[in-house]
Amino acid sequence: MLIANIVGLATIALIIWWFWLYKPEAKNALKTDVEVIVKDGVYSPALINVPTGKPIQLRFTRLDESPCAEMLLIPELEISEQLLVNKETEIVLPALTIGEYKFHCQMNMYKGLIRAI
Amino acid sequence: MKNKEPSQQLIIEGAGCASCVGKIESAIQSTAGVVSAEMNFADRTVMVSGTAHANELIKAVESAGYNAKLLDNAKADQILDEKEAADWEYYKKLLRDTFIALSLGIPLMIYGLFIGEMTVVTTTERISWLIVGIATLGVMYFSGKHFYVGAWNSFKNHSANMDTLIAVGTGTAWIYSMVVVLSPDVLPFLARHVYFEATAMIIGLINLGLALELKARGKTSQAIKRLIGLQAKTAIVIRDNKEVEIGIEQVLENDVVKVKPGQKVPVDGEVVDGHTAIDESMLTGEPIPVEKNVSDQVVAGTLNKSGLILFRATRVGKDTALAQIINMVKKAQNSKPPIGRLADSISAYFVPAVMIISVLSALAWLNFGPEPAIAFATVSATTVLIIACPCALGLATPMSVMVGVGKAAEAGVLIRNGEALQTASKVTAMILDKTGTITEGAPKVTDIVLANATDEKSVLQLAASLENGSEHPLAEAILESAALKKIELLKIQSFKAITGQGVKARCEGKSLLFGNAKLMAEEDVDLTGFTGRAQSLAKEAKTPMYFAVDGELAAIIAVADPIKHDSISAIKRLQANGIKVIMLTGDNRETAAAVALKVGISEFYAEVLPEDKASKVKELQNLGEIVGMTGDGINDAPALALADVGFAIGTGTDVAIESADVTLMRGSLHGLADAIAVSKATLRNIKQNLFGAFIYNIAGIPVAAGVLYPVFGILLSPVIAGAAMAFSSLTVVSNANRLRLFKSRES
Numbered sequence: 001m002l003i004a005n006i007v008g009l010a011t012i013a014l015i016i017w018w019f020w021l022y023k024p025e026a027k028n029a030l031k032t033d034v035e036v037i038v039k040d041g042v043y044s045p046a047l048i049n050v051p052t053g054k055p056i057q058l059r060f061t062r063l064d065e066s067p068c069a070e071m072l073l074i075p076e077l078e079i080s081e082q083l084l085v086n087k088e089t090e091i092v093l094p095a096l097t098i099g100e101y102k103f104h105c106q107m108n109m110y111k112g113l114i115r116a117i
Numbered sequence: 118m119k120n121k122e123p124s125q126q127l128i129i130e131g132a133g134c135a136s137c138v139g140k141i142e143s144a145i146q147s148t149a150g151v152v153s154a155e156m157n158f159a160d161r162t163v164m165v166s167g168t169a170h171a172n173e174l175i176k177a178v179e180s181a182g183y184n185a186k187l188l189d190n191a192k193a194d195q196i197l198d199e200k201e202a203a204d205w206e207y208y209k210k211l212l213r214d215t216f217i218a219l220s221l222g223i224p225l226m227i228y229g230l231f232i233g234e235m236t237v238v239t240t241t242e243r244i245s246w247l248i249v250g251i252a253t254l255g256v257m258y259f260s261g262k263h264f265y266v267g268a269w270n271s272f273k274n275h276s277a278n279m280d281t282l283i284a285v286g287t288g289t290a291w292i293y294s295m296v297v298v299l300s301p302d303v304l305p306f307l308a309r310h311v312y313f314e315a316t317a318m319i320i321g322l323i324n325l326g327l328a329l330e331l332k333a334r335g336k337t338s339q340a341i342k343r344l345i346g347l348q349a350k351t352a353i354v355i356r357d358n359k360e361v362e363i364g365i366e367q368v369l370e371n372d373v374v375k376v377k378p379g380q381k382v383p384v385d386g387e388v389v390d391g392h393t394a395i396d397e398s399m400l401t402g403e404p405i406p407v408e409k410n411v412s413d414q415v416v417a418g419t420l421n422k423s424g425l426i427l428f429r430a431t432r433v434g435k436d437t438a439l440a441q442i443i444n445m446v447k448k449a450q451n452s453k454p455p456i457g458r459l460a461d462s463i464s465a466y467f468v469p470a471v472m473i474i475s476v477l478s479a480l481a482w483l484n485f486g487p488e489p490a491i492a493f494a495t496v497s498a499t500t501v502l503i504i505a506c507p508c509a510l511g512l513a514t515p516m517s518v519m520v521g522v523g524k525a526a527e528a529g530v531l532i533r534n535g536e537a538l539q540t541a542s543k544v545t546a547m548i549l550d551k552t553g554t555i556t557e558g559a560p561k562v563t564d565i566v567l568a569n570a571t572d573e574k575s576v577l578q579l580a581a582s583l584e585n586g587s588e589h590p591l592a593e594a595i596l597e598s599a600a601l602k603k604i605e606l607l608k609i610q611s612f613k614a615i616t617g618q619g620v621k622a623r624c625e626g627k628s629l630l631f632g633n634a635k636l637m638a639e640e641d642v643d644l645t646g647f648t649g650r651a652q653s654l655a656k657e658a659k660t661p662m663y664f665a666v667d668g669e670l671a672a673i674i675a676v677a678d679p680i681k682h683d684s685i686s687a688i689k690r691l692q693a694n695g696i697k698v699i700m701l702t703g704d705n706r707e708t709a710a711a712v713a714l715k716v717g718i719s720e721f722y723a724e725v726l727p728e729d730k731a732s733k734v735k736e737l738q739n740l741g742e743i744v745g746m747t748g749d750g751i752n753d754a755p756a757l758a759l760a761d762v763g764f765a766i767g768t769g770t771d772v773a774i775e776s777a778d779v780t781l782m783r784g785s786l787h788g789l790a791d792a793i794a795v796s797k798a799t800l801r802n803i804k805q806n807l808f809g810a811f812i813y814n815i816a817g818i819p820v821a822a823g824v825l826y827p828v829f830g831i832l833l834s835p836v837i838a839g840a841a842m843a844f845s846s847l848t849v850v851s852n853a854n855r856l857r858l859f860k861s862r863e864s
Contacts, residue, residue, distance in 0.1 A: 065206070
């Protein structure tokens, strides 16, 4: 029983660390033209570093048939775009100021972050 | 890597052989501003980079003997078709998955409920259940693969979603069952129970829920579909004195377009020949067709009812009012009102929180539950994971906004974003500009009271001839009235304008005077018996002017800016909604008082300068009111911007789409009442959805964890949880769809 409890509490700690505390680092270098694949419930990359002061091209390719993946919203920039299955949709962002801009699907299940640095 | 030059893609029609490629490319490349042109013969498209205008490119292709259209223009239609096709494919796939999973799940459930125990005691049972376990694995692979792959990908990205819950839930049930089958000895005797039916049923039911949700979702975008459907497919243009029928994407600015009765206007333009009546109801909600004559504007998507017209295209492609409306509605449909943000921030933490609750629930059962505790722990952990529905929370707001904004667009009300939608529903005070908002905005002759003159026509003829040279705004009303009655104007001599009094002149040997009482007094015209009549006209918000011929009063002509025919009923609707209606005007006090009285407004402010309108808004806001400001969007701009919600009254076609929070496409104030009504209905719908989603999760999760067990002995089956989860999202989408039945106008 003790072992079960320890395993349970460790699982909880792991969940908290993995989903809430861990901050992934963006792998891509600062780019103004970024390709994002929408597949199996996630955007990849989900974290995009971009430079400030330049228009940014995001090219989304949706390989995910689920209707959840259909809309891409960037609320801070008032952008909402429909992504077609197996097609590339280009979204041009205006020159950004330093900060973080979330992007997500309509239901906020698919999530990503644009970091202007 | 992409070329850094701006690029555009053209679709080429009529290119039948590979040799056309070079011809088309060189035609485009010879256009000024083109950096490169590359044709893809397989899909008949050319990617052009450079700064050349699309129209020039199309012309170049046409001069080479082919047809071209900009890919962007075809987008709306094409996106819709492709989306529908993709949705249909996905729907079929979901149904197939449902069928596979339920084919195994239902018989297993029936067996468990009515025929035998789902326990593992004998070797035969072990072998049989092993086969079932492998079959269930097959179901997980064929019907549920997308959940597991999605969950794994989210996990790798440190995020969790619905897939995570389903994958972990069904996975737990299956793994537990397989442990029971493969090594029953590690578990207490009572706990040797298999849950393969739960795994199969949950996968089946959730796929079914997704399929039904997909169907219901399709309906939420009907408004946008309808708007896109308004677009004509082809246009008849006159080029080189010949009529040619071309796709609307190929219509260029300044093309002369011909529209026959019964046809749709293909692009925006200005009538150059003919006259007709055009049904603009699809855009403005205004049911009565609008007369169109030379130099009037026509808008793409409206329907030509009676005559044949030729018009010059002024806005084409994505610049037409219709294209802009479609774009705006689409944007607004996906923006979220502040009320949805709470759900958003909750849903960001929701899934991991549910996983934690699931572990805690399992631990509670293990520590305090009855035997077989491990079986109870597994069931409750699985059920908690499965019953939680983050989708219902996530869908609650966007689905309602989608339908609400679309519904508003159908009534000729364009709502800019979710925030405007929410604020509009809370407006407590509505400021209305008088001229052009409550009234028509164009003064008209309302009364001709005859004194010594014998007929109205001759009075109007002389008065109009006299006013022909005047630039006074009231003169316009008299001239228009004469023009309407097809009265010919006479020649005027020795015209003289007397500032602040009126005008005098001679015509056909007669001396004419037209102006106020002061002018008449100075010229010794006897007004006895008519001053009372003039005063009563003034009280009716009209401006009376005296007209004298040869020193004798001939008539009183009253001019007024008439109140729109439905302003009174629309204002009543607003007041019935508990909104304080206030009128502001730059006009004089008497006219303002008379108009206010007529339309039933008790609070009004006259002689207000445009810049003071904004301070009036501020004043009301300081009193704690949520202020809506309605105006024509030009001289009211500062007040519109300062108000909590600015409503711009468009005159049908001339839409200042980007300028206001809400644009009313028709002149009627009923549009305003409709806008408030539709936003209230949408907010109510969102609240119902959010309430439903919260209650569902708040009540569902503890029940699944087993809080009812100690008192009532109730522990939910994972299968019931799967059904509840599958249908909770569907309920939200269906409730949002109820908004489609919303009727905005008072019958």
